[in-house]
Amino acid sequence: MNLQEQILSAINTTLKNPIYQTLQLLNIKSILHRANFVKKREGVAPYLVVLHFVYMLVMNKKISSFMHQSNESFKKDTYYRLLQNSSYNWRKLLSLSTLKIIKLLHKVQDASSIKVFIMDDTVEGKTGKYIEGSRDGLWSNKEKRTIRGINVVSLNYSDGYSNFMIDFAMSMGNYARVKVEEFSTELDIRCNAYKRRMEIMEGKSKIALAMVKRAVHSGIYADYLLVDSWYSKPAFIQEMNDLGLKVISRIANNTKIWNFNDKEKTLNAMYEKHKKLKNAKVGTYGKKIRFSYFSTVVEHKNAGKLKIVFIKTTDNLIPIVSTDLELNDEEIIEIYKRRWDIEQGYKELREYFGFGQEENRIYEALIARMTLSFFAYNIVSYINRISHEPKTIGGLFKDLECELYTLSIAMQAFIEIMDKIAQIDEIVKNNKDFTSIIATLRSATQELLGFRCER
Numbered sequence: 001m002n003l004q005e006q007i008l009s010a011i012n013t014t015l016k017n018p019i020y021q022t023l024q025l026l027n028i029k030s031i032l033h034r035a036n037f038v039k040k041r042e043g044v045a046p047y048l049v050v051l052h053f054v055y056m057l058v059m060n061k062k063i064s065s066f067m068h069q070s071n072e073s074f075k076k077d078t079y080y081r082l083l084q085n086s087s088y089n090w091r092k093l094l095s096l097s098t099l100k101i102i103k104l105l106h107k108v109q110d111a112s113s114i115k116v117f118i119m120d121d122t123v124e125g126k127t128g129k130y131i132e133g134s135r136d137g138l139w140s141n142k143e144k145r146t147i148r149g150i151n152v153v154s155l156n157y158s159d160g161y162s163n164f165m166i167d168f169a170m171s172m173g174n175y176a177r178v179k180v181e182e183f184s185t186e187l188d189i190r191c192n193a194y195k196r197r198m199e200i201m202e203g204k205s206k207i208a209l210a211m212v213k214r215a216v217h218s219g220i221y222a223d224y225l226l227v228d229s230w231y232s233k234p235a236f237i238q239e240m241n242d243l244g245l246k247v248i249s250r251i252a253n254n255t256k257i258w259n260f261n262d263k264e265k266t267l268n269a270m271y272e273k274h275k276k277l278k279n280a281k282v283g284t285y286g287k288k289i290r291f292s293y294f295s296t297v298v299e300h301k302n303a304g305k306l307k308i309v310f311i312k313t314t315d316n317l318i319p320i321v322s323t324d325l326e327l328n329d330e331e332i333i334e335i336y337k338r339r340w341d342i343e344q345g346y347k348e349l350r351e352y353f354g355f356g357q358e359e360n361r362i363y364e365a366l367i368a369r370m371t372l373s374f375f376a377y378n379i380v381s382y383i384n385r386i387s388h389e390p391k392t393i394g395g396l397f398k399d400l401e402c403e404l405y406t407l408s409i410a411m412q413a414f415i416e417i418m419d420k421i422a423q424i425d426e427i428v429k430n431n432k433d434f435t436s437i438i439a440t441l442r443s444a445t446q447e448l449l450g451f452r453c454e455r
Contacts (some may be wrong), residue, residue: 001199016384019054026100033093036192044074049082050372057353057376062285075126083365086185086193090371091167092126095218101382102157102220106109109159109171112334113134116224117215117245118156118342119208119231121171124356127148133200135175146174148177152205152370155211163345164383165374167211170367172200183363193364203232209239218241224248224324226339233257234302236321241304246324248336251308257357261299264377267319270296271310280312283333289313294318295329345435353377 025095029047037046052073055298055325056066063080067073123141125132126149133150140147154168172180180201187194199207209229225240225247232249234257240247252269264270309329311318315429322332351353353376358369366368 003029009299010156019379020051020060022052022379022383023054025104027098028097031093031096033101034096035089037088037093043081044078046082046088049074049078050375051077053082053372054376057373058299060352060354063361073450078206083360083368084185085368086187086191086364086408088368089192090368091196094371095167095214096164096395098157098164098378099181099220100220101164101378104382105159105162105385113222115157115159115161115222116338117166117225118158118339119212119225120339120342120346121204121230122346123147123149128361130178131361131366132178132179132344133170133172133366135172136177137175139184149286150366151204153211154374155208155215155341156345157215157222158341160338163341164346164378164381164382165349166431168370168374169199169207169211170363171202171204171207173203175206178347180206181321184368185362185364193367196367197363205233205236209236210408212240212245213243216245224335225334228339232321234300237303237306237321241323245320248320248322248324248332250328250336251321252320253317260299261301266316267308267310269300270308271312271317275308275312281329283330285337291318293329293333297325307332309382342446349373349377 028050032046034037034049039045052066055061056063059066061069063076067076078169114150125140125143125147131150134148135151136148137143137146138149138151140149151173152168153171155164155166157164180197183197185193185424187197193297199210203212208227223246225245227236227247227249229250229252232251237247237249251267251323255266258267259265260270262270264273274294274296280294282290282292286292288291289315291309291311293309295307297305297307299305304323304324307322307327309322309332310322311333320332320336327335334354346355350357353373355370355373355377358365358366360369
């Protein structure tokens with residue numbers, strides 16, 4: 001073992017950087033290479049720039065403040081070049097890293113736990129007039145009004161304990177602020193960025209279908225796909241049936257979308273008939289919401305046989321459909337409740353990982369920046385899962401931020417002490433390797449931490 005390897009081993013044994021260790025465990029350099037993050041002859045390795053971005057997100061720093069506080073940061077152009085490089089395959093980076101994390105989780109997962117895909121979309125406000133990918137007329141549930149912003153469709157994986165973002169896409173529709181042909185960067189039609197750009201005009205249903213297919217074909221397994229009523233249409237469920245993926249979803253009480261083969265062709269007609277014939281059970285959601293429920297099995301000409309659980313609250317009738325007829329009513333309701341996991345994921349992404357706070361106008365840079373937010377979220381979720389005392393994401397987030405500061409300051413202080421010792425003539429004379437050890441320590445520290453941070 002050479003000097004560099006010995007020092008790296010010693011530092012790893014004494015000072016542990018969980019983010020760096022997780023990236024090593026994922027073999028992130030290989031993943032980046034497969035996603036076409038290839039270093040040019042001159043310049044910084046993409047791996048180090050990605051590592052810096054992960055640190056920025058965990059430490060809640062923008063590029064400018066990170067550069068101000070880090071003596072080992074790169075030049076500003078280095079970070080922006082990574083975000084705008086048209087050859088990098090950001091989708092592949094996210095999907096390959098998530099697949100590896102899920103494989104690593106097998107050793108701590110309960111084999112009997114139900115794994116689910118969750119499909120949903122969210123709206124992020126963007127006020128800039130020329131932000132590529134933004135559009136007008138988006139309904140914001142948070143603000144209860146239509147706003148200008150971006151519509152992000154995403155696919156999440158949950159095993160009931162941890163959540164990970166697998167894929168996402170932006171949907172622009174017909175109300176674009178900037179048309180695709182007017183985007184500022186001209187791209188080669190063969191590059192990854194151009195292919196990613198072309199999906200933006202596709203409808204959300206088509207985008208969602210493509211995401212699920214990619215996830216299944218990549219080797220990620222889930223027992224069920226959970227979606228809300230917007231995505232749950234007969235054609236979509238038929239596609240999932242063909243894919244061999246079972247669906248549990250809320251469906252819209254809309255006679256134009258849902259007409260069944262039974263005598264009672266609409267949801268309202270079925271509910272009115274069966275509420276008289278069946279004894280409804282009573283359930284609760286949280287502390288305040290009480291509901292009654294019962295189920296029936298029906299057939300649709302496109303979606304096939306379905307089990308519908310009718311949930312009746314004081315104000316609403318909520319039909320939940322399952323393509324798995326073997327599940328009982330309670331199981332269907334409990335599994336569908338896990339659709340909330342993706343909403344919690346969005347909340348944590350906004351609060352701790354800079355999602356929705358991107359300051360980029362160029363579409364490709366927005367995609368890159370959101371991918372990095374999802375990637376950092378997945379890394380922290382994994383660290384939380386394998387720790388002996390799992391915490392909330394917020395609690396772990398703060399601990400990691402503090403730990404990164406402590407690691408960097410401790411190592412730099414130690415090296416500065418060594419520098420002072422090296423200035424003592426007698427020590428240098430008696431140990432010719434001393435200055436070499438200091439240089440190796442400095443290099444090893446930068447490699448392990450990725451930067452030098454001073455408060």
